[in-house]
Amino acid sequence: MAYENYSQLRVLVVDDFMQFLTSIKRMLEELGVVKIDIALSSSQALQFCDGPAYDVVLCDYNLGDDVKNGLHVLEAIREKRAIRHHTMFVLVTAETSKEVVLATYDEEPDAYLTKPFNYKMLYQRLNRILLRRDEMKPVFSALEKNELKQAIQCCEKKSEMTGRFQVDFKKLLCDLYLKNKNYDLAEMLLKKVLDERPLDWAKISYARVKVALGEFEVATDNLKDLIRSNKFCLQAYDILIDVYEATGETEKKQKILKEVTDVSPLSILRQKRLGEVAQVNNDMGTAATAYLRCVQVGKHSCHKAPEDYMELGRTTAAMLAESNGDMERHSQKTLEALSGVSSQFGSDSNRDTQLLLVQSRIYSGLKNETKSVSMLKKAEELIRQNSDILDVKTKLDWAQAISSNGEKERADKLLRELVMEYQDDEKALSEIDKHLAEPKSKANRMKIASINREGVGFYNDKKYAESINLFKYAARLFPKHVGIRLNLVQAILGDLEAGDRTLDRRGLCLEILNSVSEEIPDSDRQGVRYAHLRDKFDKLERLF
Known part of the structure; x- marks a missing residue:
């Protein structure tokens, strides 16, 4: 089936080489397109997109040195809502590097065209996306009017009909169910899709449903399986990161962010999130590296x-x-x-x-x-x-x-x-707490009290590993808190006495004791406790 309304289209072509622009313009004219604008730079393209909406934007990835590329253009027009649901964005690229290919997955253009291409290839690509767009036009029109229920009804009808775009409608319908919080309907739809074929998008959407329902364990298991089978499924990492954020597991969140930024390093937002969580975990080396990458890859991003x-x-x-x-x-x-x-x-x-x-x-x-x-x-x-x-x-x-x-x-x-x-400003006090030996904000005082109760409980039950992990976490949150650090030393000493005499444990214990010794006077209550723990550590070291 051929698309027939090329003469009615408004098309924008973006490339920094006039020869290439002229070539594409000629191909489009052969298709019957009359209204064609050309832009020689990203800045020109963004100016054009501020006007009436286009039906198709054909944009090259590489638009010159040290300027916005094609993905930055797509990112920017989406951020300022200068692109409509019915606008099809086609990324034209000769890039083959893994980093660039994965970065394009993040922005999800409607189609790709790989250079070099000819008239036939351009026709085939445009024909498919424009036929799909016309099929989805009733849904897009409802979404433009913010009529979500109407869009869902249109999508439900279309998804029940057989045709070449049935899967596209099911995918969109699932997104609309999630947006409208129809989680049961989304789950039913996804189970049917997955019974027919284990599609990655359906697995991702199923995990999103489980997260929305608070079923984090099920979501986590599904996402980990998906990442094991396809390490380039970036959305799976993102949802897993959101799960760990919701459950407060900052170490796991950092680990997954590190994995996904290693796989796809060109995302400014992921690098930023890695920097933020590494700061929370007091891992300044990882944080500094992530923020440096963030400002480097984000130089031309609208998110900088x-x-x-x-x-x-x-x-x-x-x-x-x-x-x-x-x-x-x-x-x-x-x-x-x-x-x-x-x-x-x-x-x-x-x-x-x-x-x-x-x-x-x-x-x-x-x-x-x-x-x-x-x-x-x-x-x-x-x-x-x-x-x-x-x-x-x-x-x-x-x-x-x-x-x-x-x-x-x-x-x-x-x-x-x-x-x-700032004694009456809890938010400001929470910031100041990071620099104090004892927190002053109510929320952080309560947090430390809760951690201490749980950590001491683990210690008394001789669950030293659990106690150590909890106090390590607390020490990252409150690196200047002497009591927390001495609790960590006490938990490590319990573990050492129980038989775990690894150099890592002993080294950490000594490092904490040495840092604490420089911060508290001997007459201080914590100073007396420090002296007792130091004496205990020295005796154990002599035994080793």
Whole structure:
């Protein structure tokens, strides 16, 4: 069956080579297309898409060096809703690298055309997607009017009819059921589809149904099976990440994010999520690497944000503070990225101050005292000028920069002042808690109390591995909390006495004891407890 209404189409062709544009324009004219616009750049393409909607956009992937590519164009027009349901986006590409191919899966264009192609290949590809579009037009029209129930009814009728696009209708119907929270109907439909054929999209949708119903274990098992059978099924990773986020399993969430970003590294949003969860887990090395990739792959993305650059700076500074390795190359890349923030995002009092403070910390970590002090002085001049509009994040950056420059008492004094200033602001206190030996926010105090009860319970029942894992998790959330870290030492010592004498356990125990010894006076209650645990560890070491 042939599509017959080419003369009624509006088509946009995007490529940075005029010769190629002329060639495609001639092919389209042979098909009968009359209304054809051409764009020589991504910026031109986005301007065209701000006008009346197109029926087809044919966009090359590679649009030049250091500019938006075809996927960035699709991402941007979807983000600002400049593309309609009836607009078919065809990505034209000569790229064959795994990273690029997987990145295209993420954006899901309606079709692909691989260069070089001829008139016949273009005709076949357009014919199929335009016939499918016309079949789906009643559903698309209802969706454009936000008439979800009408769209579902149209889709139900079409999915019951035999035809070449029946599977497409079933897939869309399942998405609409999920959107409308018709989970039972979605599950029934998917079971029928899967009984006929084990399609990946149906397995993914089935997992989404189970997540929506709170059946996380079933969803997890299905998603893991799907990833084992197809490691390039990126949506399966994404749903599994959402499951671990819902269940609060941040270590597992980080592990899956690391796996999927290794498989497909060009997603700015996944790199950002990896950076965020690694920060939560206090894994600054992974966080800094993820944020660096985030700003690199996101240079031309509509999802790039100044905060990603700031978090890159903060995690790099934290990594330098805790690392004895050579971080020169990563640090220089970070400083280079930070130097372009103002030109990309404009000036902002808080951000300009944060930039100087974060750079001060990085230079301190690189042992460049002159630059570190210079940056801190510049930042403190801005702080004096804008003290009434600075947010809590800027003030915390200030405290950390002061501390990294050797003024620990002044930094501690500033943190105490911040606790008083934000005593009625739970959200701000939660941010400040990350820098305190004892949390001040109600939510975090309750969280620590709950963790301690559960961890001590495991310890008393001689379930040392469970106790160690729980206190490790707590220590990542609250790295400065002395009580949590000593609880972890006590759990490890119990495990050592029970027979687990691995070097890893002993090394971790010694590392914690050494760090705690520098933070508490002997007269402190925790100091007395530290002395007891240290003596116990030393005796066990002599036995080993």
